[in-house]
Amino acid sequence: MWLPFFLAAVLWGVGAAMKVPRATRWAIIMVLYLAVLLASFLPSDKNPIRLMSGDTPDFWLLLGGFAIMVLIYRAGLNWLKARVQKPEDPVSQGPFTDTELNRYARHIVLREVGGLGQKKLKDAKVLVVGAGGLGSPALLYLAAAGVGTIGIVDDDEVDNSNLQRQVIHQDAGIGTPKVFSAAEAMTAQNPFVTVKPYHRRLSEEDAAALIADYDLVLDGTDNFDTRYLVNRICVAQGKPLISGALSQWEGQLSVFDPAQGAPCYQCVFPEAPAPGLAPSCAEAGVIGPLPGVIGSMMAVEAVKVIADAGAPLRGEMMIYDALYGESRKITLKRRADCPVCGGKT
DSSP: OOHHHHHHHHHHHHHHHTTOOHHHHHHHHHHHHHHHHHHTTOSOTTOHHHHHTTSOSHHHHHHHHHHHHHHHHHHHHHHHHHHSOOOOOHHHHSSSOHHHHHHTHHHHTSTTTHHHHHHHHHHOEEEEEOOSTTHHHHHHHHHHHTOSEEEEEOOOBOOGGGGGTOTTSOGGGTTSBHHHHHHHHHHHHOTTSEEEEEOSOOOTTTHHHHHTTOSEEEEOOSOHHHHHHHHHHHHHHTOOEEEEEEEBTEEEEEEEOGGGTOOOHHHHOOSOOOTTTSOOHHHHOBOTTHHHHHHHHHHHHHHHHHHTOSOOOBTEEEEEETTTTEEEEEEOOOOTTOTTTTTOO
């Protein structure tokens, strides 16, 4: 009676050694089982095949019935598993892909940012005016942080002299419009953000319409006409403005947001300085890493404003002296006679 089990074990072992698929091996065992079952029904009691199979079909019928019950149970269990709906997975149902969740994990575990703050970043639209020294690090870090839509306004082209500090551009991009060079670098760094390049100088005719499409503006330009224009539009539309500036070894930045009670840019700088009093980087020079420091600080302030984290530099100006490694903050006040925001909240 035990011979069929021995044969089954041998067949299974040989099949495994020959790497025969499991389904085929089970089919062979089934054929052996049917042969033994049929042999147990042979009429003669003296039949050696029937004697070898146990002389009675009762055991084999019970064994077959048990095997059928097991198969039915497993099939029913699999059917039930297929019918049961999985509970909602917050990852798959949420706004982020698995890759994004992994990418922004260091933000999400920050108590001040978290998942809600990262969602605000993804939904935010930030316009950066200027893709030069300050715009370069700010744009890279805004893209890396997962700001959903980033606009870039600049009418300049990449020049060899820019590469000492404008780290978003590459040597191969010399002669390319800065907005396209920057957009390429940002998309390569984070394909999950949308970058909108505007290859033109911001003007009175289009500034209001352009800024209206964004929630927050970063100004990294080096001319006062553009700074005053951006400030006027941001005040009129109630948009926060993060402004940075550089000179040789020193940089400064602030968040100008009259809608939140802070002064505007023109409260602090009522008039453009006389020619020669505020020389450009080309005229006075600038240490290469300094724009990276101030531009990165501008990106930090943007993240804080968007995610409502910490205390953004509203009503304060951060001044960093790279030559002596010193930083300080000064308090800024609104001017009641400011022609842009005076008396307005």
